[in-house]
Amino acid sequence: MAGHSKWANIQHRKGKQDKLRSKMFSKLAKEITVAAKMGLPDPDMNPRLRLAIKAAKAVSMPKDVIDRAIKKSQMGDAGDYTEIRYEGYGVNGIAIIVEALTDNLNRTASNVRSYFTKSGGNLGTTGSVAHSFDRVGEISYPAAVGSADDVMMAALEAGADDVESDEDGHWIYCQVEALSEVSDALEKALGESTESKLIWKPQSRTEVDLETAQKLMRLIDLLEEDDDVQTVTHNFDVPEEVAAQLE
Structure with missing residues (x-):
């Protein structure tokens, strides 16, 4: 993975x-x-x-x-929100998935489409990029919780599928339907996690140069600033030497 x-x-x-x-x-x-x-x-x-x-x-x-x-949620003024997913491409064919909760589908669709257009990308149809991602559960822990081997052992015993570790922390992946169960088992073994959530995990990532990164970050900033957008997922990575040049 x-x-x-x-x-x-x-x-x-x-x-x-x-x-x-x-x-x-x-x-x-x-x-x-x-x-x-x-x-x-x-x-x-x-x-x-x-x-x-x-x-x-x-x-x-x-x-x-x-x-x-x-x-x-128990009051009459809670509002009726619709969950919707948008898929599209940023510059250089970078795949992007946008998840939203909205009470006005027309407004949200119009806004999301305009963000892609303004940033040199284009909004696609449902399913146009999701095939490049896996829908999984992700549970994260700080690096101090233990060694990569210790976390891997605890994760496998809890029913997880994969673990990625580096100097910043540990990320444990499992099937969508197993997230709650795996998270509870890990909490008993490792303590409370930093975060547990469902994500779209890229099957591969593309490193980008400075100009491409700037354009993609403009798009992501526009999307994340929209009140209806809940999450933005992409399949690009920025090398640290490039990231150091970004404002």
């Missing part, structure tokens, strides 16, 4: 997530509300809600904000 993206770690070190913290809280709250509305408002009985709360805690979302999002 493809190695864990170095670019994801570079983004984290540059503090990109801190800049988007307020918007991230809003998007996570929306996911919590939708998860609680679709199932039960009890995370012990609702795997999707449990994962959403874990993601919120991973970025230090206050407990009262989480609780309000759950309560909102």
